[in-house]
Amino acid sequence: MDYSYHNHTWRCGHASGTEQEYIEKAIGGGIRHMGFSEHIPFRFPDGYESSYRAPVESMEGYFQVLRDLRERYRDRLELWIGFEMEYYPEYFDQMLWNARTWGGEYLILGQHFIYHDEHPESAGAPRPMDPAENLKEYVSCVISAMESGWFSYVAHPDVYRFAGDEKIYGREIRRLCEASRRLEIPLEINFLGIRDHRHYPNLDFWRIVGEEKSPVTFGMDAHDVSSAYDAASLEKALGMVKRYGLNYIGRPRLRPLGKTFYSA
16 A cells, blocks of 8 residues: 555644654555545534644645655655545535635545534534434445546545434445445445444445446544554555455546546
8 A cells, every 4th residue: 555645634633743743654664656635624614623624724724734845855755735525515616716716626525514513503414314314324425536537535424323223224324325426426344443442434334345347545643643554454454455356556647636527
């Protein structure tokens, strides 16, 4: 594995270490294509900012530090600067404009919420639904994001918890897989989930992905220096590829923010 495009910085408030330390660790593991994808800042119209995102005011430093490091390591590493971003239809145009204006070079989709319910005062927070309806809404949101053409791949696509009917789960995940295959947008096996023993990777999810032959890639999801190259999780992810016959494509093709690949 010579690539790593899912890396965070201390600016998000739940990561540690310097960008240079991450780069050195990654190079030591054989990474030659790297990207930082910090949680994109966003200030809601009423001024609210989520505590898990980087602050808006941190963007100048984010790009300056990484551009300097890109020049310093240019003979050893191809370095991209991007964002992990949700798809909120109501705010997507503004978030995309921000990403491009600040200088973002690529996006990965990290859909942590169905709507923008990270904002506790939002009138658009999820209305009461049964679990099956929630899952359908989540999958539809991810598919809309993929169809926008701006996202290079889907980070932790199995992050959504579902405890309902397995037939409903299978139907909705196959719908997501079909879109991934049709649009050639990979689904990420997330190494943070592996090393922290989270509820993802969800093996039922990846069994379906293997059957559907959707493209698959890997993401370190590094929040500390030791995770900037995670050999133990890589071994487990390769085991999943073999076990489920996954269509592992290796390094994903990044979709530069200066260009539209599909109609938004």
